[in-house]
Amino acid sequence: MIITRQKPIDEILETIKHKKKIFLIGCQLCATTCRTGGEKEIKAMEKVLSDKGKKVTGCAVLDPACNLLEIKRLYRRKKKEINSSDALLGMSCGGGTQAVCEIIADASIFPTNDTLFQGEIKKITLKEAEFEQKCSLCGECTLSVTGAICPVTRCPKSLINGPCGGAKNGKCETDKDRDCVWIAIYERLKKNNKLEDMKKIRMPRDHEKNKAPRSLTIE
Ligand code: SF4
């Protein structure tokens, strides 16, 4: 899922300081899980805006905000409220906010969140949530020969051909609190009797494969 973090509220308010009527758009998937754009956060944002003397013209939590068809449906249902607003607040990831702008082209839309990474959910309770990046979406997966542990993402130097040699006591030379991922890869391969994969030379990554913007059509 896409991990987002809400911007400081003063920063959000600064971006809309000349706007009076605001429509809020959240996302039922990632932003709800990250607590940056679900029903609860929309309600909290409504209160902040009302306290600042702004009028909230309406809101929607899309399923998800990056689905252009959902946005078209929303626009058909709430055209009047949206068109009467001075600005929209995009309470999703950057992809969702851009998708909304693509359909509601005349809208002045401002993001409330910073989009951080694609991550896994490590822990989720009512009080807290913890996410971790395990993949950087490089477009050329090496997991088959690295014991299903990603060196591109989890080694700060993104080394794909073994360790840099700087690890101390199993910890990364760039951060003593972080395990060296190449030691983890070695241990995983050893456990699975696949140590021969350690010796395989991986060719330099083809950066053409992760050149942005990327697109995919499935037929
Ligand atoms: S090598 Fe790492 S960053 Fe690339 S696709 Fe595989 S898991 Fe993701």
Ligand code: SF4
């Ligand atoms: S110590 Fe390990 S994880 Fe850290 S930079 Fe070197 S190879 Fe990568």
